[in-house]
Amino acid sequence: MTAQLIDGNALSKKLRGEVAARAAALTAKGLKPGLAVVLVGDNPASQVYVRNKVKACEEAGLHSVLEKYDASLTEAELLARVEALNQDPSIHGILVQLPLPAHIDAHKVIEAIAPEKDVDGFHVASAGALMVGQEGFKPCTPYGCMKMLEFIGYDTRGKHAVVIGRSNIVGKPMAMLLLQANATVTVCHSATPDLAHFTRQADIVVAAVGKRNVLTADMVKPGAVVLDVGMNRTEDGKLCGDVDFAGVSQVAGWITPVPGGVGPMTITMLLVNTMESAERAAAARG
Numbered sequence: 001m002t003a004q005l006i007d008g009n010a011l012s013k014k015l016r017g018e019v020a021a022r023a024a025a026l027t028a029k030g031l032k033p034g035l036a037v038v039l040v041g042d043n044p045a046s047q048v049y050v051r052n053k054v055k056a057c058e059e060a061g062l063h064s065v066l067e068k069y070d071a072s073l074t075e076a077e078l079l080a081r082v083e084a085l086n087q088d089p090s091i092h093g094i095l096v097q098l099p100l101p102a103h104i105d106a107h108k109v110i111e112a113i114a115p116e117k118d119v120d121g122f123h124v125a126s127a128g129a130l131m132v133g134q135e136g137f138k139p140c141t142p143y144g145c146m147k148m149l150e151f152i153g154y155d156t157r158g159k160h161a162v163v164i165g166r167s168n169i170v171g172k173p174m175a176m177l178l179l180q181a182n183a184t185v186t187v188c189h190s191a192t193p194d195l196a197h198f199t200r201q202a203d204i205v206v207a208a209v210g211k212r213n214v215l216t217a218d219m220v221k222p223g224a225v226v227l228d229v230g231m232n233r234t235e236d237g238k239l240c241g242d243v244d245f246a247g248v249s250q251v252a253g254w255i256t257p258v259p260g261g262v263g264p265m266t267i268t269m270l271l272v273n274t275m276e277s278a279e280r281a282a283a284a285r286g
């Protein structure tokens with residue numbers, strides 16, 4: 001292994017400590033930051049993630065509410081719950097866990113969240129703000145990736161970043177954040193004919209596909225920074241990313257592990273966004 005590890009747990013610990021201090025200060029002023037997590041159905045992975053989010057809130061001194069609903073919940077009922085949370089002054093962040101059951105239009109639900117409480121950064125208003133450089137919530141996973149680059153003191157200006165994946169929640173916002181940070185950005189995806197042609201030129205590679213071994217050692221420029229957003233399971237149930245970690249860590253300069261890399265940072269940035277939202281609410285209250 002030649003690459004240095006970017007430890008998402010260690011960075012999370014530091015950043016969550018900062019959130020805890022801000023939360024304590026705001027709570028002392030009579031406003032406790034609050035996050036509502038809404039889970040519909042019994043997707044086992046979602047159950048674990050949602051529990052981790054609630055636990056992280058508690059540890060940082062944030063108020064959290066977990067609303068769990070049966071998979072039979074109707075779209076109208078869910079929209080009514082979102083509206084109630086929009087109106088609830090004790091709630092500063094609303095997260096509706098994805099995926100939602102097929103009979104519910106996820107877009108419609110996300111657009112129902114008040115943009116000032118959209119701590120996931122999934123609302124079109126948040127996406128639009130990011131696109132034009134206005135204030136808004138950044139999606140937690142790409143935001144966490146940027147924090148990891150900052151943590152290792154990496155200057156993105158003029159660097160070539162290759163993002164693999166073009167989802168609305170990772171690939172596209174990741175490209176926007178890197179662009180904002182003055183990188184030259186290439187977005188590759190399933191219709192890119194020769195992925196390695198692009199990744200071999202990259203100073204930074206972000207793998208966000210959701211498939212194992214998308215990035216192997218022969219595809220990486222020596223010394224590159226590799227951020228692995230993938231969350232996949234092996235046949236024996238082990239968690240692994242999109243990157244062939246054993247191989248790529250022989251070539252890269254920096255690499256994030258899975259688990260213990262981008263995953264915990266996603267939760268950390270959710271806390272940061274919720275904290276930010278509560279501070280804005282406090283400022284507006286005067």
Ligand SMILES: Nc1nc(=O)c2c([nH]1)NC[C@@H]1CN(c3ccc(C(=O)N[C@@H](CCC(=O)O)C(=O)O)cc3)C=[N+]21
Nearest residue numbers: 049095096097098099120239259260261263264266267
């Ligand atoms: N509205 C919404 N917002 C989300 O942010 C959201 C979502 N829906 N749906 C599902 C995905 C997935 N996601 C993860 C967050 C943290 C870890 C995480 O902490 N992973 C640990 C390991 C956890 C384990 O062992 O399973 C790690 O990488 O070290 C994983 C996955 C957020 N998501």
